[in-house]
Amino acid sequence: MKWQQIPLGSIQTNCYIVENKDKTCLIVDPGGDGKKLLNLLNTRGLKPLAVLLTHAHFDHIGAVEDVRNTYQIPVYIHKQEEKWLGDPALNGSQFFPLIEPIKANAADHLIKDEGEMNIGEFTFNVCHTPGHSPGSVSYYFAKEGFVISGDALFQGSIGRTDLQGGNHAQLLKSIHDKLLTLPEETYVLSGHGPVTTIADEMDSNTFLNGF
Template structure:
């Protein structure tokens, strides 16, 4: 299994294509530029099985319907953000007039609990990691040694908490209790910026030191 990081849109939100066996893949956070993403998927000869959302802010969901309609695949989001896809206030697109309002059709599946999720040949764990937003989740691929953290944890930083439902104390708890407990060599695939590791953030992230 391998991943590819694709920054999309003017905010350069990281979308991830997780490639498995038999040329199947999962698509995580298709935030914008649907045609670019579709062309990339076609060029690689991949068959998408599902769209996973780490959370429902506008810059992570903008191309969801493009991908869903093209491949007829389901979308997964946490139950606490069920209404966010359709609501420009909750998904924060209304706060950024230059972006334009973002409204996406409802998710096909709601993530109700933490635990193991299986989609096709993919098996991974779902962690509820709120703080950046109430329904933020992280997807941990234990055998492959990586976690997709959305906007919870970045290289040298953490997610902003000034948007609807944000809570810095809760975010720090999520990071320390769910992410920093993973093996130190685990790769962290963040919603923005470069890939990092758990040990690097434990050692040098100024937002985590002294918590």
């Protein structure tokens, strides 16, 4: 199993393609540039099974319908953001003047619990990591040694908490309780910026000091 990071959309949000040896794949946070993403999938002969969303901010959902409609696959999101996909006020697109309001259809599956999830041959764990937004989740692929953290944890930083439903204290607790407890060698695939590791963030992320 391997993964690929693809910055997409107006603010270059990281989309991730998690690929199995049989060319099936999961698409995490298709944030925009639908044609570019579809062309890449088609060129590589990949077979998407599902769209997984770490949360429903506009920069993570811009190409949801392009992927869902092209491949007729389900979309997963946490239940606390069930209504965000179709509401520009909740997903934030309404408040950015250079962004067209984004509306997507409702998710096909609501994530209600933490724990193991299986889609096709993919097995991973869902961790509820709220704070950046109420329904933020991280997807942890234990065997492969990486976690897709959305906008919870970045290299040297953490997610902003001044948007709808944000909570700084809750975000710090999520990071410490759910992410920093992972093996230190775990790769952190963030929603923006470069890949990091749990060890590096424990050692040098000043936002986490003194929690």
